[in-house]
Amino acid sequence: MKKITIFILTLMSTSAMAAWTKLENTTDDRVAVYVDIGKIRYKDMSMVKMRHLINYHQEEMTDSGRAYRSRKELVEYDCDKEHYRVLASSEYAGVMGGGKVVGFSSYSRLWQPVEEDTLEEMLWKVACDKKSISQHD
Numbered sequence: 001m002k003k004i005t006i007f008i009l010t011l012m013s014t015s016a017m018a019a020w021t022k023l024e025n026t027t028d029d030r031v032a033v034y035v036d037i038g039k040i041r042y043k044d045m046s047m048v049k050m051r052h053l054i055n056y057h058q059e060e061m062t063d064s065g066r067a068y069r070s071r072k073e074l075v076e077y078d079c080d081k082e083h084y085r086v087l088a089s090s091e092y093a094g095v096m097g098g099g100k101v102v103g104f105s106s107y108s109r110l111w112q113p114v115e116e117d118t119l120e121e122m123l124w125k126v127a128c129d130k131k132s133i134s135q136h137d
Helices: 002-012 119-135
Strands: 031-035 047-061 067-078 083-092 101-105
Touching (some): 031 119, 047 119, 067 101, 067 119
Antiparallel strands (some): 047 067, 067 083, 083 101
């Protein structure tokens, strides 16, 4: 368990190491969303893992009452079944994953269907489109 936690913390730790690409035309105008396209990982033909970062235009609060301005998530996508699940999530006091970590979870949540016209659909398309592009190169 300790090795998994260290791996996830390393994976999500510094925004300086990530090459964040901003997504345009997100479905929520209260946030700016970025993906780390260069670090998309493919498990098999239909399973993809991708990190994304959300900057909030206004301060948000964790369940424990701590303020944060950005969140990083590691998400697994099932491209064939159009499902996703969050594997790890961390909230930061500053934008772009800066400042103190004020919240962290590293458990696999249940698979969720990708619903139309949502941020999750936009992220699913990025992860799964990148997969199909790389298979044809």
